[in-house]
Amino acid sequence: LPGAILIGERKTGTSTTLKFLRQMDPRIKTALVGEPHFFDVATRYSKGLEYYRNLFQPACPSDAVIEKTPSYFRTPVVTERVYACNASMKLMVSMRDPIDRAVSDFYFEKRRHEEGLDHTGNIDLRSTFVNQTFEDVALTEQGEIDAEFPPIARSLYEVSLLRWLTKFPLKQFHLIDADLFIKDPVTVLRRIEVFLGLEPMITPDMVYLAKMKGYYCVR
Numbered sequence: 524l525p526g527a528i529l530i531g532e533r534k535t536g537t538s539t540t541l542k543f544l545r546q547m548d549p550r551i552k553t554a555l556v557g558e559p560h561f562f563d564v565a566t567r568y569s570k571g572l573e574y575y576r577n578l579f580q581p582a583c584p585s586d587a588v589i590e591k592t593p594s595y596f597r598t599p600v601v602t603e604r605v606y607a608c609n610a611s612m613k614l615m616v617s618m619r620d621p622i623d624r625a626v627s628d629f630y631f632e633k634r635r636h637e638e639g640l641d642h643t644g645n646i647d648l649r650s651t652f653v654n655q656t657f658e659d660v661a662l663t664e665q666g667e668i669d670a671e672f673p674p675i676a677r678s679l680y681e682v683s684l685l686r687w688l689t690k691f692p693l694k695q696f697h698l699i700d701a702d703l704f705i706k707d708p709v710t711v712l713r714r715i716e717v718f719l720g721l722e723p724m725i726t727p728d729m730v731y732l733a734k735m736k737g738y739y740c741v742r
């Protein structure tokens with residue numbers, strides 16, 4: 524079972540962070556599926572811990588087993604369930620400039636909707652988003668920032684973080700600077716290795732800057 528979870532938030536580079544860790548540090552083992560959604564989806568949670576265990580790569584005791592599911596961060600029931608699973612769980616929270624994150628989240632939702640990929644059936648009505656920009660939907664009729672609009676609500680990191688802190692001590696958290704990750708992934712990844720209890724082995728020669736993309740890639 525994982526000893527650490529990257530609990531969110533979405534659009535903060537969680538996919539790349541996990542991919543880089545897996546590719547660059549063979550002691551880090553992950554789930555075989557991208558996002559297990561074990562603690563937030565009732566039908567999966569009810570399958571029990573053996574089901575959850577089987578979602579992971581095989582690992583030896585010196586490895587660090589981790590998973591990432593960005594919706595864990597903001598889903599209240601998850602905090603209790605993770606605590607019941609392992610009160611010593613290490614929790615990684617990735618944070619990006621909240622406005623950049625909200626804008627990215629909005630356009631991601633808009634694209635998903637336009638492509639008809641949302642199959643949940645409970646998409647927020649405002650997320651029809653047709654011909655709308657982020658600026659069109661970010662304000663209430665009174666001209667205030669609409670803190671209940673999901674892409675904005677998901678950037679209110681402190682709301683979720685305070686709930687997690689009612690259950691887990693601060694020393695079990697590691698905050699990932701997602702803006703620094705884009706500029707200097709190695710520094711961020713080495714800090715994660717240390718948090719996971721591993722001697723850092725990720726080094727700058729393992730990455731290169733893909734100038735066209737503007738992002739670092741693994742060699």
Ligand SMILES: Nc1ncnc2c1ncn2[C@@H]1O[C@H](COP(=O)(O)OS(=O)(=O)O)[C@@H](OP(=O)(O)O)[C@H]1O
Nearest residue numbers: 532533534535536537538539593627705738739740
């Ligand atoms: N190396 C590299 N390559 C590609 N993308 C990178 C990289 N590093 C960070 N990012 C940032 O990752 C953002 C997407 O975040 P997530 O992976 O958390 O998105 S998701 O919630 O899983 O859809 C994505 O945000 P957007 O560009 O706004 O989509 C990127 O800023």
